[in-house]
Amino acid sequence: MGEKTINYIKLPGSGYRSAGSPFVRFALFFVIGFFVLLLRGKRVQLYLGNDHLLVLDTDGYVEEYKRFYWRDIQGFTLRRTVEGKIINLVFGAPFILFSALALSSRDNAAVFLFGIIATVCLIFLIINIVQGPTCDVELFTAVQAEKMPSLGRVKVAKKVLARLQPIINEAQGELKPEEMVPDNPAESVPFEVSQAKFSSSTPVVETYQSKVHSILSWVALADVPGTCLTVFLGQELLRAYSLLHIVALIILSIIALNKQRYTTLPVGLKRLPVVILSGVVICFITSFVLGIYFAFADQEAVATMRENTLGAPWQVVLTVISTAINGFAGLYGVVQLKKYKQSLVEVVPPPLVAADSPVNPDQSI
Amino acid sequence: MVGMLKCPKCQVGLGEFTVVGEAAAFCPHCLKEITIFAFPALYRKLPASAVQAGEAAIEGDSTCFFHPQKKAAIPCDGCGRFLCTLCDIEFSGQHLCSTCLETGVRKKSIQNLEKSRKLEARRAFLLGLIPLFVTGPIAVFLAIRAWKSPGSMVSHKRWYAPVGLTLGVIQTIFLIIFIIARFAK
Numbered sequence: 001m002g003e004k005t006i007n008y009i010k011l012p013g014s015g016y017r018s019a020g021s022p023f024v025r026f027a028l029f030f031v032i033g034f035f036v037l038l039l040r041g042k043r044v045q046l047y048l049g050n051d052h053l054l055v056l057d058t059d060g061y062v063e064e065y066k067r068f069y070w071r072d073i074q075g076f077t078l079r080r081t082v083e084g085k086i087i088n089l090v091f092g093a094p095f096i097l098f099s100a101l102a103l104s105s106r107d108n109a110a111v112f113l114f115g116i117i118a119t120v121c122l123i124f125l126i127i128n129i130v131q132g133p134t135c136d137v138e139l140f141t142a143v144q145a146e147k148m149p150s151l152g153r154v155k156v157a158k159k160v161l162a163r164l165q166p167i168i169n170e171a172q173g174e175l176k177p178e179e180m181v182p183d184n185p186a187e188s189v190p191f192e193v194s195q196a197k198f199s200s201s202t203p204v205v206e207t208y209q210s211k212v213h214s215i216l217s218w219v220a221l222a223d224v225p226g227t228c229l230t231v232f233l234g235q236e237l238l239r240a241y242s243l244l245h246i247v248a249l250i251i252l253s254i255i256a257l258n259k260q261r262y263t264t265l266p267v268g269l270k271r272l273p274v275v276i277l278s279g280v281v282i283c284f285i286t287s288f289v290l291g292i293y294f295a296f297a298d299q300e301a302v303a304t305m306r307e308n309t310l311g312a313p314w315q316v317v318l319t320v321i322s323t324a325i326n327g328f329a330g331l332y333g334v335v336q337l338k339k340y341k342q343s344l345v346e347v348v349p350p351p352l353v354a355a356d357s358p359v360n361p362d363q364s365i
Numbered sequence: 366m367v368g369m370l371k372c373p374k375c376q377v378g379l380g381e382f383t384v385v386g387e388a389a390a391f392c393p394h395c396l397k398e399i400t401i402f403a404f405p406a407l408y409r410k411l412p413a414s415a416v417q418a419g420e421a422a423i424e425g426d427s428t429c430f431f432h433p434q435k436k437a438a439i440p441c442d443g444c445g446r447f448l449c450t451l452c453d454i455e456f457s458g459q460h461l462c463s464t465c466l467e468t469g470v471r472k473k474s475i476q477n478l479e480k481s482r483k484l485e486a487r488r489a490f491l492l493g494l495i496p497l498f499v500t501g502p503i504a505v506f507l508a509i510r511a512w513k514s515p516g517s518m519v520s521h522k523r524w525y526a527p528v529g530l531t532l533g534v535i536q537t538i539f540l541i542i543f544i545i546a547r548f549a550k
Contacts, residue, residue: 008519047519051457052477056519061488063517064481074407078400079373079392136373140407145371161402165386168404175385175405262376267395 008047008054011163013156015149016040017057022083023257026090027250027277030284044149046160051171053139053164055146066146070171074140076148078157084134088125094285095121101293110296131155207344208263213272214337216252219245220276221330227323246280249326253277266340272333279325287318370401431462441465473515482518485511486525493532498543501536504529 018025018041029036042064047054053073055066095118102114137151151157223245230238253273260270370379372392379390379399385408388401422428427437429449437447443465454461457477461469469475489508492500508530515521 010519045519054519058484060484062481062483063519065479065518067477071406073404075370075404076402077370077373077379078402079397081374138371138373140370142406145373145376147373165402165404172405172409175408264394 008049011046011048011150011160013046013150013152013160015044015152017042017044017147017149023274023277024254027254027281030281046148046150048163048167055148068139068141068146070168072141073168074142076140076161077138078151078154078161079136080154081134081136084128084132084153087128087134091121091125091128093282094118094289095125097286097289101289105293105296107296110293113296114293137161206263208260208265208340210256210259212252212256212259213265213269213333216249216256216273216276217330217333217337219248219252219330220326221334223323223326223330227319246284249276249280253280266336269333269336269340272329272336276326276329279322279329283318283322283325287315290314370403370407372397372399443469476518479518482515484517484525485514486516486522486529489529489533490525491529493529493536496536498536498540501533501540504533505537506533508533 018039025036025039028039042057042059045056045058047056049067052067052069055068057064057066098114098118098121102111102118105111105114131153132155134152135154135157137148137157139146139148148157151160226241226245227238230241253276256273257277260273370390371377372379372395374397375392375394377392377394379392379401385403385405388403390399390401391397392399422434422436427447429435429437429452430446431452432449435449435451438450439448439453439460440446441448441462442459443461446462448460448462452462454463454466456466457475466475466478470478473479485507489504489511492504492507508526511526511529516523516525
């Protein structure tokens with residue numbers, strides 16, 4: 001029963017099998033910092049065996065193996081994602097911001113600090129651009145669909161799949177023409193590369209029934225009257241309200257992102273929590289950076305800002321922008337959710353019958 | 366049954382299609398373009414006779430060890446027992462009985478059946494690197510335990526255990542010196 005040790009060849013690519021939305025982890029970065037890297041999950045790598053593909057999950061101390069034999073692999077799907085673009089934005093925006101601050105600052109220490117931060121952001125940005133667009137790849141067999149987190153970049157995924165294709169085709173042999181005939185030719189639709197026609201397939205997704213998006217929309221919309229009121233009611237109230245509102249938006253956005261997965265919610269509404277969360281994060285980062293800048297560059301301005309939350313012009317601009325983003329996003333969410341819920345309800349009104357209409361003779365006793 | 370794949374994000378079926386190789390499709394739900402790599406297995410049905418009950422034995426025939434009323438079809442590559450078609454488990458080019466397969470899993474002698482491995486040598490090495498005194502004896506213990514263990518299936522670094530043991534011993538020596546010096550005072 002002894003067999004030779006299998007020699008595995010490592011395939012390009014490496015990823016992490018993590019549970020939960022990447023947006024949640026991104027949001028948590030602002031709460032627990034770099035410790036969010038501990039939530040990445042197990043590292044996944046692919047290896048080429050003699051008669052199978054080995055998927056290796058490891059946390060550094062235990063390795064777990066899954067084998068997919070060539071004869072069992074039915075196919076792969078590759079779907080491009082927006083994560084790469086988001087990462088570009090996450091590093092690109094701070095790079096532009098800190099570069100501008102470094103160039104406009106008169107203090108050497110501030111120039112040095114902002115320059116370092118801008119350089120670090122630039123390095124990560126270049127790495128992300130060089131790696132190329134991101135994607136999701138899944139492997140299909142007759143009984144399962146397995147995600148391939150290590151093939152998270154289109155370049156790497158296509159390289160690996162190009163390597164696997166001839167091996168799998170050789171192992172499975174050529175398909176005979178009679179094997180391609182569907183069981184029900186009348187129901188199936190042959191599809192060409194550029195003209196895909198689909199037979200009606202029952203989606204696995206569920207109807208969206210949660211109220212989180214509705215609450216989020218109203219809370220975002222409430223920012224407009226809330227900010228207007230607290231501006232006149234006092235600085236302390238304004239600060240407390242702003243803080244509570246930001247926390248509420250972040251929490252509701254994260255919950256909404258999780259609730260909307262695999263639901264029939266329209267794409268526009270699915271993007272709503274992303275827009276709100278992005279607005280909050282960008283405004284928070286901008287105010288943080290500008291606060292640091294003024295702490296180095298203009299001490300008097302800092303004192304003024306402490307006394308009056310809307311004392312500086314940039315604070316006013318930032319407040320107006322964030323309130324506008326929340327207001328428009330909230331309004332959009334409220335209107336679109338109403339339309340969506342109306343589209344779900346199929347009401348067939350009963351036929352109107354007049355009080356003195358003749359009785360149907362067939363129904364008479 | 367003609368091929369049926371799903372969108373990786375929405376899990377919505379991409380419809381039935383008849384193509385082998387690389388092709389493009391659009392998810393009807395999220396409207397995203399999806400590249401499909403289809404293989405012949407997507408379209409093949411299992412043959413009707415894939416699982417056979419085993420042919421009944423007549424007088425004079427060799428019979429299956431586990432089913433005396435069934436005709437033996439093949440000997441087990443592990444133990445040599447005769448097996449009927451029902452008992453024959455074809456795995457990785459070998460024909461095995463269920464007992465040998467179970468033994469192979471338990472004793473980890475069939476590499477293709479191993480589902481996981483502990484990297485104790487790596488743990489010993491990492492603990493040896495952390496100078497916390499107490500990690501020294503633990504590193505020594507793990508290194509000795511991991512000395513003959515197979516290690517990673519894909520990239521076994523044989524120097525983990527000896528280096529971990531060395532570092533663990535050094536830390537343990539320092540720990541002992543520290544304790545002696547402390548009590549000597």
